Amino acid sequence: MSSLLQAVNEKAVRLGIPLSVHLDVTYRCNERCVHCYLDHDDNGELTFDEIHGLLQQMADAGVFYLTLSGGEPLLRNDLFAIIQRARELTFSVKLKTNAILIKEMEAAMIRDLGVEKVQISIYSHRPEVHDAITKVKGSLDRSLDAIRFLVSQGLKVAMAHVIMSQNRLDYPGVQALAAELGAECTIDPTITPHINGDRGLLKLNMSRENLSHVMHDPAVLGGDPAKFCAPPLPATDDDLDALPCSAGHSACYISPYGDVFPCVQFPLPSGNIRAQKFIDIWKDSPQLKEVRSIRMRDLPVCSGCAHVAGCSRCPGLAYMEGNMRGPSTADCEKSYAKTGIPSPNMIRLGLAGGSGR
Amino acid sequence: MSEKYIKPSRDIAARMLDDEMIVMSVRDSAVYSLNATASVIWGAADGSTPLREIVASKVVPQFDVEPEIAYQDALDLVEALAREGILVVADHPIKQQDSA
Amino acid sequence: MLSPAANETLEIGIDIGRLPIAVQTGDPEYLRILEHRFARFQCNPAAAVARLELTVTEPPISNGGDDELKVERTGTQWTIRRGDFAAQWNPTERRGQVRSLPFHYALDSVLRIVHSLVLAESGEGFLLHSASAIRNGRAFLFSGVSGAGKTTISRLAPADATLLSDEISYVRLLGERYCAFGTPFAGDLGVSGENVMAPLHAIYFLNKGAHNRVSPVSPAAAVSALLRNVLFFAQDERLVGRVFQTACEFVSRVPVFELTFRPDEEVWNLIR
Numbered sequence: 149m150s151s152l153l154q155a156v157n158e159k160a161v162r163l164g165i166p167l168s169v170h171l172d173v174t175y176r177c178n179e180r181c182v183h184c185y186l187d188h189d190d191n192g193e194l195t196f197d198e199i200h201g202l203l204q205q206m207a208d209a210g211v212f213y214l215t216l217s218g219g220e221p222l223l224r225n226d227l228f229a230i231i232q233r234a235r236e237l238t239f240s241v242k243l244k245t246n247a248i249l250i251k252e253m254e255a256a257m258i259r260d261l262g263v264e265k266v267q268i269s270i271y272s273h274r275p276e277v278h279d280a281i282t283k284v285k286g287s288l289d290r291s292l293d294a295i296r297f298l299v300s301q302g303l304k305v306a307m308a309h310v311i312m313s314q315n316r317l318d319y320p321g322v323q324a325l326a327a328e329l330g331a332e333c334t335i336d337p338t339i340t341p342h343i344n345g346d347r348g349l350l351k352l353n354m355s356r357e358n359l360s361h362v363m364h365d366p367a368v369l370g371g372d373p374a375k376f377c378a379p380p381l382p383a384t385d386d387d388l389d390a391l392p393c394s395a396g397h398s399a400c401y402i403s404p405y406g407d408v409f410p411c412v413q414f415p416l417p418s419g420n421i422r423a424q425k426f427i428d429i430w431k432d433s434p435q436l437k438e439v440r441s442i443r444m445r446d447l448p449v450c451s452g453c454a455h456v457a458g459c460s461r462c463p464g465l466a467y468m469e470g471n472m473r474g475p476s477t478a479d480c481e482k483s484y485a486k487t488g489i490p491s492p493n494m495i496r497l498g499l500a501g502g503s504g505r
Numbered sequence: 506m507s508e509k510y511i512k513p514s515r516d517i518a519a520r521m522l523d524d525e526m527i528v529m530s531v532r533d534s535a536v537y538s539l540n541a542t543a544s545v546i547w548g549a550a551d552g553s554t555p556l557r558e559i560v561a562s563k564v565v566p567q568f569d570v571e572p573e574i575a576y577q578d579a580l581d582l583v584e585a586l587a588r589e590g591i592l593v594v595a596d597h598p599i600k601q602q603d604s605a
Numbered sequence: 606m607l608s609p610a611a612n613e614t615l616e617i618g619i620d621i622g623r624l625p626i627a628v629q630t631g632d633p634e635y636l637r638i639l640e641h642r643f644a645r646f647q648c649n650p651a652a653a654v655a656r657l658e659l660t661v662t663e664p665p666i667s668n669g670g671d672d673e674l675k676v677e678r679t680g681t682q683w684t685i686r687r688g689d690f691a692a693q694w695n696p697t698e699r700r701g702q703v704r705s706l707p708f709h710y711a712l713d714s715v716l717r718i719v720h721s722l723v724l725a726e727s728g729e730g731f732l733l734h735s736a737s738a739i740r741n742g743r744a745f746l747f748s749g750v751s752g753a754g755k756t757t758i759s760r761l762a763p764a765d766a767t768l769l770s771d772e773i774s775y776v777r778l779l780g781e782r783y784c785a786f787g788t789p790f791a792g793d794l795g796v797s798g799e800n801v802m803a804p805l806h807a808i809y810f811l812n813k814g815a816h817n818r819v820s821p822v823s824p825a826a827a828v829s830a831l832l833r834n835v836l837f838f839a840q841d842e843r844l845v846g847r848v849f850q851t852a853c854e855f856v857s858r859v860p861v862f863e864l865t866f867r868p869d870e871e872v873w874n875l876i877r
Contacts, residue, residue, distance in 0.1 A: 152536055156527055163523055178756070178793035195672040196688040200664060212520040212527060223793055225710035226672070226689050229664070232706065240518035240529050249795040253641040257708070262516045264531040284760055284794070304534070 160210075160398035161391065164440075166430050168213040168399040169206055170412055173199070173230065175219040175404055179246050180283040181269075183312055183352050185340045188219060193404040196226045198422070200233055202402070205426040207237040217244035219404070222254070231261045240264050244308075247294035248287050255297035265304040268295060268331075273321035281314065295329050305331040311362060312339055316354040323367055335368050338478045341468050343415050356481065363485040377486045380458050387457040388445035395463060396439035400430065410439050414464025416472065439463070442473060449475050453491045455483040511559075511583050512552035512599040517591050519547070530591050537591065542568055543582055550592065552599035556583065618650035619643045620800075622730070622775045622786045624720060627653035628712065632661045635707040642709040645800045646789055655699040655723070657715065661707045664689070676718060676838035685718055687711070694719055696726060717773065717790060721836045725844050728851045730777035732836040735808070736792075737774040737785045738876075740766040743806035744785035745876055746774050747864065748834045754811040754866065756794050761870045771796040773836070776805065776855070783859050809864035809876075810834075817872045820863045827861035828852045 149157075160167035177188045194202070206214070214234055221227050222245055234241050243258065244267045250258070258266065268291055272278040278288035298305050307326045311319055319335055326333035337359060341347045354362070362368055369376040391397055395410035396418075402408055406421040408429050418436045419429030430436065442463070445451050450461060453475075460483070465476035475493035484490050490500035513519065518529040526544035528537045539547055542564055549559045560576045568575070586592035593599055615636040616629040627650035630636050640647070672688040685692040690711030694701035701719060705711030717732060724730045735748035736755040747758050759771035772792020774785055783805045791797035810822065810830045822830070831852045837845075866872040 150536065152538055156522060156536070156538070159522060165522065167522075176793070178795065193672075196664070197672075207520070210520060210522060212518065212522070212529075220793075225713075228708045228710075229689055229706045233664070238513075238517065238519040240531065253638065256641075257638065262518075262531045264518065264529070264534060290795075302532070 157394070157398060161394065164431070165210040165398060166206070166400055167211065168215070168394070169211045170215040170217065170399070170401045171199075171202075172218050172402070172404050172412065173216055173221050173227065174224050176223045177219045177246075178223060178248065178284070179220070179287060181271075182281050182283070182314075183310065183339050183349055185342045185349065186219065187344070191405060193224075194406055194422075196229060198406070199226075199230055202406075202421055202426060203230075203233055203237055203239075205421075207239065209427045209430060212240055213242070214239040215242045215244060220246055220249070222249040228257055228261065231258075231263065235262050242267065244268075246282070246287065246291060247298075248284065248290040250294035250297060252297050255294065255301045255303070258298065259301035259303055263303065265306060266298055267306040267308050270307045270309055270322055270325070272315045272318040273325045274318060277315050277318060281312075292325075292329070295331055299330045305329075307331045307333045309333060309335050310339070311335065311337045311354060312352045313354045313358075314352070316358050316362075319362070320367065335362075337362050337368070337482065340413055340465070345468065347468075350478075353478075356485065359481060359485040363482060369486075377488075379487055379489055380454050380456075380483075382454075383444075383456045388443065388451060390444050392442060392444065392447075392461065392463045396436045400436070408433070408436075410436065411464050413462060414439075414467055414472075416467055439472070447473050447475075449493050449496075450491075453493070454489060455480075455487075455491055459483050459491075507596045508555040508557060509580065509583065510552055510554075510595050510598050511546070511550040511556055512593045513547065513550055514591050514593055521548075528591055530589070532590075535589070537586075537589065542578075546579055546582065547592075552593075556580070616650045617643065618648040618653050619646050619716065619789075620648035620652075621646055621716065621720060621788050622724075622777050622802075623779075624655075624723060625650075625653045626655045626657060626716065626719065627651075628657045628659060630659040630661070632659075632707055635659065635661055638707065638709055639712065643789055645798055655701075655719065657701045657703055657712070657719070659703045659705065659712065662704045664706065674714065676840060678840045683718075683722065685715060687714065690714070694722065696722060699723075713790060717836060718838065720775070721838070722844075724777065725837065725848050725851070728847055728854075730775070730783070731848065731851060731855075733774045733776055733831070734772065734834040734836065735774045736771045736796075737769040738762055738766040739769065739785070739801065739803045741877065742803055744769070744803040745806055746776070746785060746808040747811055748774075748808060748830070749811035750834065754813050754868075756792060757813075757868050758811065758866065758872065759792075759794050759796055761868070761873060763870065763873050766873065766876075767799060767801070768796045769799055769801070773797075783855060805859050807860045807862060807876075809862050812863060812865040813868070814865035815867060816865065817867055817875060818865045819875050820865070822861045822863050824853075824856050824861075827856040830861075831856065 174193055175186050241263050242265045243263050247268045271281040275288040279285050295305050309322045323333050339349050339353050364373045395414050401412045408419045409415050416435050418433040461476050461479045463472055465478050466474050480491040480494045494500045516531045520527050524541045526539040526547050545563050549563055560579045564575050565572050583594050587594040618625050618627050625648045675686045677684050681697050683694040690705035692703040692715045703715050721732050735746040736759045737746045756771055762768055769787040771794040773790040775788045784802045785805050786802040787799040789797055
């Protein structure tokens, strides 16, 4: 990240400005991915007028980065109208989509509207594996065609690849495909629980052995395993004073029904924009204030863990596990997979060998 | 000297963050920070108000600077932003660009 | 392509179901989008039997808060409104005006409604909430309300079935036979676009169940099911009556079944 961007983020946190908002415009979807954390019904989505008003409120509040997603955002036939309005208000707009509805015309429209980036989920370079995950035959071909159309329009495309048990062998193929098509590729080795709390989806996660292999791959780590997988250094005061992440500090999430959460992966109900103004929720919500009060040293278990400085701990996953100040076992697993050193949480849960069982 | 007219390029994102304007070119994702004076000029860049007038009516009173120096600095600024592709600078008023 | 003069009207013809409609607009960007959108259905606008004039406008456009489609008739004029557009349609003059944002979604809706009204009036056919496919030169419709399985059965279609749509089917009498026509209108799966047609062999009303099974349906039940799935805006008693007659006529000529199916490919073995 450039030093200017870093300075901008730090300033936003310091001033308490919601620099980034992730807005899901619908939970409806035309795929049925096996690992999806959402229900795909329509329970009364925000109308075009409501979104229009919300966009103005967000611009006034200082929101700069707007991510539009879902479900599948292109199922809203006012999506382009929404993007157009967001661009008139000079948001930097990122679109997350499965892209099976994006053909040449849509790619040109997305480009003309000045969308900054399009992120598309690709589960494998092999159609049979990808389509078995999305449950739509032909979806990989359609998504890849869309990537070609978008890239040919000069748009930045990111392939988001989630690794689970059934596609665990395919991430090198996906990375190669991304390189070939001129797209970035990000890899995420964990499945999130359902937004309603049901943890059944977690059984789709790959095995610990596979995770270890993945977390030693330089192509995934983005660097030398000798560096990333080394035993963690002792935590400094700065590490303990650090924020868990930007959720609630300079970023938040809004659902298609107007519910505000710190993050899509941190579904703590913090207010609803149908009942209150966005800025009032951002500033005065007791839930967001509580989230903002937490520093790493306030976490009873994690503050004493060797991994506290380098762990990828997601407070949202911790919240879904039962305690927003508690550990996120999925992230303990990742730290363990990288370094071979189990966290106190893992030992306590009996997930790894260690003393005191 | 002819009048200069300025208007933000269509393919940008922008937001005031306290006293600076953050501008991003959506094509290459380059990010810029405009200081207080530059932000005032950017905010007044409607394509129809001459730069000279923007400087005289907004910059000079707010920042208590010499008008000629302020105008020269403003010219340098807008030309630099034009080179980066984030601001359109012309010798004639700039019409409303069509939306997609 | 030369840019047009300031006030020149730009026009394309869109032929769906052998009902050509001329669409004109003053906005060249908008026209380009429409030319692309309706590429496979373009025809000579001079052949049109109806005309729509499109004006680009900024929001807020109409309902003020409501995204629901509203179709109402006052006198001879129909008014069509949704969050993103407002339109008028005069069936006697066969002319309409549409005010919307410069994306094709408004025109998609207006075209569906105009075709529905024209077909209702002539009694020749209807638009139906159904997936449709052509297999062995025969057209099959799979009808049902949202959630009945139209998207599912479309997803399961084998390679030798040409899907016409996963959501909206166009049915019209051609001579003595009802035929299904491809349209540019797609459902969530985005299936549409083939400008082809075939004689209608059967219509299946969908049901999800444990076993794949085709069962007969009584004419009364068939008419009932059809009326539940026809795209229609029952504001006009006389027109409702005509649609009812059309449904009865249709049921007397096209085999109607109930198709109960599991979400697997084997159901397509029953459709030949």
